[in-house]
Every structure is written in structure tokens, then in C-alpha cells.
Amino acid sequence: MRLEDQVALVTGAGSGIGKAIALRFAECGARVAVNDLDDETAAATVDAIESRGGMAMAVPADVSDGRAALKMFTRFLGTWDRLDIVVNNAGALFLEPHVVANMEAQLAERASGAVSTPLAATTSLEDGIWRRTFAIHVDGTFHCTREALKVMEVRRRGRIINMSSIAGLAGLAGVPDYSAAKAAVLGFTKSVAREVAHLGIQVNAIAPGFVDTPMLADLPDTLRAAFVAQTPSGRLATAEEVAGAALYLASPEAEAVTGQVLSPNGGSLM
Template sequence: MKLKGRTALVTGAGAGLGREIALTFAREGANVAINDVRREPASAVAAEIEALGVKSMAVVADVSDSVDVRAMFEEVVAAWGTLDVLVNNAGIALMSDAVKANFLQAVGELVANGRMETSVGAARMMADSQWRRTLSVHLDGTFYCTREALKVMEPRGSGKIINMASIAGLTGILGAPDYSAAKAGIIGLTKSVAREAIARGVYVNAIAPGYVDTALLDFLEPAMKQMIIAQTPIGRLGTPQEVAAVALYLASDDSSYTVGQVISPNGGYVM
């Protein structure tokens, strides 16, 4: 077991990648706190984790709210005394109906003529509220949780912080300027904090998955998914397990020389 007796907190763990990462850590012997902004899924995953014979707790908090985040860390540390691993995973993906309609038209043009003539208009039509919500959940949330984790990890001289970035932050993806900016920001944050925290034995790294089959992609129309798959050399979406395996590597002692890196399981979408 690679994480026996360690304590972990996974944000956004009520579904998708976060849930799978939490289950993977628990199977390797970790006690895992399950954060989500939604209570029911967080409690359900916490029950799944406990059934594996380790400790769990559901901690409801909106990671974009620094007061919520502080209270969440206080609760986890009060219960378990310390924190070994933080996974900053909570995230959202927003696309307006107008952008989706343009996107579908552009995909049709691509198939028919080999090039897109319609701009999807995601930047041009972006509402302030969407821009701010995406940046605050992903980038503010990652920063707030990282700040609290460092207060626990730096004094004791060890810890692992794993930030969920995306290929969107490496290459920019069509129709998602807010999401791409947030994920690129997470990559910059990861590298800067990695440089300071390793002085106290705290490892900070990021994962930049390609497109993975979770509810986050539910807003994509079938034609949009087909285009994504056609652009992915391996010819399919990723699975949550394929991302959780990278998270386990970064959480465990196997990654003892891996500092400030961005590991991208993406089926070849970005090379």
C-alpha cells in the first residue's frame, strides 16, 4: 500500500475525477476527506470510502470562498491532526447556449469544408459573471486551499499538493477562454509555489488531463464530442482511473524527485 495511514483531502470529490482519486487513495490505505459544494454526493462518497476500511469525512465547502476553505481545513485538521496530501480538483465548465449553437455550426463547416468560418464567439459574448465564476472556482479555489494546506505542511516539513489543471491550460481550447485562462493560471501557480514549498519538503505538482469521460462534459453535443475524439490520437476519451493513477503517483513516495511538474494524460491530444 502506497499511502498507508496518510491523510488526504480531495476537493470536488463528490463526482468524477475527484471521486475516483479519493477511492484510489483509500484503496492504498489513506484516510480521505471528501470535499464538495454539494452535501449529498460528498456524503455518499465518504460512505464508499469508509466501506474500504479507512476513515473518511464529508466536508461541504465552496472552494471559491476563503472563509469556507479555512473552516474546512480547521475541521479536517481538528479531526485527524494533520494533512499529508491535498488534491485541488473542484471545477466547473460553463458554455452559454449561444456559444454552443455557434460551435455546432462551426463543427458542421469543418466537416463540410475542412475549415471553420464561424467564430464560436466565446470571448466576444462572455458575461462578466461567467468569467468571474470560472476564475474563482478554479484559480481562487486552488490558491485558497493551497494556502491553508501550506500552513499545516510547511511547519512539519512534508506534504504533497496536487493541482488539477487541463490541456486547456497548455494549449487553449476552443470555446473556453475562461476555463483555459484559469487552468493556465493554475499551472503558473503550481510552478511558483513548488519553488518555495520544496524548501520545507512540500511537493507541488499538477495534472493536465485531456478530455475525460465525466459529467463535466455533459454540456457537449454529440458532434462536439466526435470532433474532440477525432483530434485525440488514441481515438477515445480518457477514463477517471487513468487520471487517478497519475494522482496516486504524485501523492506517493514514487514521485520523490518530481517538483513543479505538469503531467498530462491526454491520449496524445497535446504532445
């Protein structure tokens, strides 16, 4: 019960990594506000927590919308009047079909030596996708951090955990929008960590390698195999393993850890 009596908000907790974090935190005694864009998946995570004896509340909202984020905070603070941990996890990866096809073509070419097919990921990237990617990952993280700090600064304690990616650490070819947004999340994390360290608030990021979640479910087998081949552990990480990293950063053991990036990536050099 390492998180006993604490209240956590996990965004994007209707699926994948966010759901695993919400379940893990609840198992450790936290009451969890379960956010997602999708009301039904948020409610399903709440049901899963409650069926295991935990406490949770669904707070569906689009975190990219600052007013919706504010309403969400008002709603669960009105019920629980407490906030100890926020995990800014909501995310989306817009991988265009022609880019996937070009990635597959490049893989086949690499096997024979010379890669000549352009990925055409940046040249074909539409403004709307670029902006939506930033809105979800960067604006969403900013909106929820801003509201969380209003509570945490008064209480002089709190943990904020932002989900980045190895794409943000190294730059993943084919997803320039996602890589840039995840790098922005890292810069934001480090700045805010230094801003609020003297108030007893820790702000850290997790930058996972490839994780077996619905986000990667539609990838062709060839690309999945290529991601596995790039990972020294020889497999994708599980959502539960990333939840373990989040639990560490939320736990009393991480009291002195702030402005850091923890990368559960199976030994990847990316």
C-alpha cells in the same frame, strides 16, 4: 497500501475525477477528507469509501470562499490533526448553449472546407461567468494551498496536486475563461513548488485531456465525437486513469518530482 497512515484532502470529490481520486487514495490506505460544494455527493463518496473498508470524512465547502476553506481545514484538522496530501480538483466548465451551437456549426462547415461561423465565446462572455470560473479554479486552489502549507511547512513534508487541463496548456477555443484559469493554475503550481521545495513539499499539476465525467455529459454527440477525433488514443480518458496520475504524484516514487505538469491526454498534441 502506498498511502498508509496519510491524510488527504480532495476537493470537488463528489463527482468525476475527484471522486475517483478519493476512492483510489482510500484504497491505498489514506484517510480522505472529501470536499465538495454539494453536501450530498460528498456524503455519497464517503459512503462509497467506507463501504470498501476505507476511512473518510465529508467536508463540504465552497473552496472559492477563503473563509469557508479555512473553516473546512479547521474542521478536519481538529479531528485527524494531520495533512499529507491536498488535491485541488474542484472545477466547473460554463459552456454557453450558443457557443456549443456555434461549435457544431463550425464542425459541419469544416467538413466542407470553409469555416465562417464565429464562435462568439469571448464577445458574449459575461463578467459573472469569467469571475466565477476564476473564483473556483484559481481562488479555490490558492485558498486550499495557503491553508495546507501552514500545516505542511511545520511538518516539513507534503504533496499538493493541482488539477489543470490541456485547455490551460494549449488554450481551448470556446472556453477562454476556463483556459485562462487553468493556465493560471499552472503558473501558481510552478511558483509555489519552487517556494517550498527546500521544505520537503512537492507541488505538481495534472493537465488531463478530455475525460469521460459528468462535466462533459451534456455535450452533444457531435462535439464529443470531435473531442475523441482530436485524441490519438481514439477515446476519452477515464476518471480512474487520471486518479492513477494523482496517485503517482502523491506516492513515494515521486519524491523528486516538483513544479511539473503531468498530462494524461491520450497522445493529444494540444
